[in-house]
Amino acid sequence: MALGPRLDLRQSQSLVMTPQLQQAIKLLALSNLELEAYLAEALEGNPLLDTASGDNDGSAGDPEGEPGGDAPVAEAASLEADQALAADAGTANDLDVDLAAESFHHDSASDSVGLSGADSEGIDFDSFAGADETLHGHLLAQVGERFGGLEAMVAEQLVALIDETGYLRADLTELAQRLGVPLALVEAVLAEVQCFDPSGVGGRDLAECIAIQAREADRYDPAMATMIAHLDLVAKGAFPQLKRICGVDDEDLADMIRELRSYDPKPGLRFGGDAVQAVVPDLYIRQTAKGWVVEINSGTLPRLLVNRRYHAELAKGAAAKNKAWLSEQLAGANWLVRALDQRQRTIVKVASAIVKQQEGFFLHGVAHMRPLTLRQVAEEIGMHESTVSRVTSNKYLSCARGLFELKYFFSSGISATAGDGAVSSESIKSRIKAMIEAEDPKAILSDEVIAQKLSGEGHDIARRTVVKYREAMGYGSSVQRRRQKALAG
Incomplete structure (x- = not known):
């Protein structure tokens, strides 16, 4: 075989994925709030992008300030977007890419367009709130x-070692050696x-945290000290053994347990909690006389909007280099308008399919x-599975039954022993939850009994599946629930 350079012609097929297409695919996975921040960057970075908000009345890009001066621009931008959507073959499937099945050749980074966020309307009063x-x-x-002096320095070091729950996570001997102070001083400062405040802060374990609170409540007598030293027996519900160890009767033991339950096992969580962020729905589902409507x-x-008037003014007399930059910005603005329109169409299409499949839930x-x-x-809907996965990520819909994540409507099935088809695992979980919450404290249901009851209702489910669903919902075993109900009683 001769060795030497030569030219070969080969044919191959590959999927070329431009940076713009990558960005468009990423848009699908963004929630409305994330997309709002994404568009804000695009508005800041692209001078040809404008918004049709009530603040500018459509005249933000009009240098002469004529009322409604950008209305034709808005119509032209919308018309161009619709025409581009209609002209592109397979537009609905442009973002439908199986990333795992193909190899991609990426174009240069200059093809990508920076995007993000938007001007919010109204006043955000939460922004005026002081930090917690x-x-x-x-x-x-x-x-x-x-x-x-020195005690303040030691105290500051101790405070720095207290975690968010209020517990001290440190070895006092090591701390004393590191600070070069006597151990007795560290213990006295602790x-x-x-x-x-808060009561119980600085405890090194649960028993010490509870003991601190009992002392401040003036309830740390020998019997209470003994109970706190045997919290494992309290958790097990070993009341006869506790009465014997503490030397109290039934009435005193019940009073001590009530007192114990009034203490905070994690006092530090009262401070510094993150502000609760309300979930903003991405979709609204409502029923009309003609059927379900997805908005x-x-x-x-x-x-x-694409401000073409501003583009024309900037292009007048501009150098060739500047015209090339303006053309790139115009192409990026047009692409973003089309990508957002296509994103909304795809989300509505997926949500409509979910509503159709889960109509029984909504009714x-x-x-x-x-x-x-x-x-x-x-x-x-004629798209790839990965596209549906992106659309349903971090998206919430609001309906008459509440606010739900789109992923909530996807679940495995449990075969039925009678009738046809199968039932959703979420349906089984709700049935298990109802059984557990309605059980008699004196007749706690075991996992085997729950499985038998479900089987009697026509659901073919194993005991281990009941255990998995019960633990996923945060319910303890029958023994743990019996102890909890005994303590509550």
């Missing part, structure tokens, strides 16, 4: 009030820190939910 006080800040303020929540998103509740997979929805 943190646990460490609260404790350091008390250190300044009670200590000075004893004072344990008197700080995109456009309240958090601006209406993007009658979770007991009528059907098993559903991504593949079923993908086959119905």
Whole structure:
């Protein structure tokens, strides 16, 4: 075989995925709030992008300030977007890419377009709220009030080692050696820190945390001290053994348990919690006389326009280099408008398929939910499974029954012993939950009994499946529930 350079012609097939297409695919996985921030960057970085908000009345890009000066621009942009959508073959499937099945040749990074966020309408009053006080800040303020000099330094080190739950996670001997101070000083300062607010802070374990609170409540008598030292017996519900060890009768034991339950096992969580963020629905589902209606929540998103008048003014007399940049910005703006329109169409199409498959849930509740997979929805709308997965990620819909994540409607099926078809695992979970919450404290249902009851209702389910669903919902075993109900009683 001769060795040497030569030219060969070969034919091959590959899927070319441009950076713009990659960005468009990423848009599918963004929620409305994430997309709002994404569009804000695009508006800031592209001078040809504008919004049709009530603030500018469509004249933001009009240099002469004529009322409604950009209305023709808005119509032209919308018309061009519709024409581009109609002209592209397979537009609905442009974002439908199986990333796992193909290899891609990426174009240069210059083809990509920066995107993000939008101007929000109205005043965000939450932004005026002061920052919540943190646990460490609260404790350091008390250190300044009670200590000075070397003791203040030791106290600050101890506070820094207290975690968010209020527990001290440190070895006092190692801390004393590191600071070069006597161990007795560290212990004395810790004893004072344990008197700080909130009560129980600075404890090194649950027993010490509870003991601190009992002392401050003036309930730390020998019997209570003995009970706190045997919290494992309290958890097991070993009341006869506790009465014998503590030397109390039934009435005193019940009073001690009530007192014990009033203490906070994690006092530090009262401070520094993250602000609760309300979930904003991406879709609204409502029933009308003609059927179900799926609507995109456009309240958090601006209406993007391409300001062609501004482009024409900038292009007048511009150098060739500047004209090339303007052309790139115009192409990016047009692409973003089309991509957003296509994103909304895809989301509505997927949501409509989910509503069609899960109509029983929207009409009658979770007991009528059907098993559903991504593949079923993908086959119905003619897209790939990965596209449906992206669309349903981090998206929420609001309906008459509440707010639900789109992923909630996809679940495995449990075969039925009678009738046809199968039932959703969410339906089975709701039935198990109802059984557990309705059980008699004196007749706690075992997993085997729950499985038998479900089998009697026509659901072919094994005991281990009941265990899996019960643990997923946060319910303990029958023994644990019996102890909890005994303590509650």
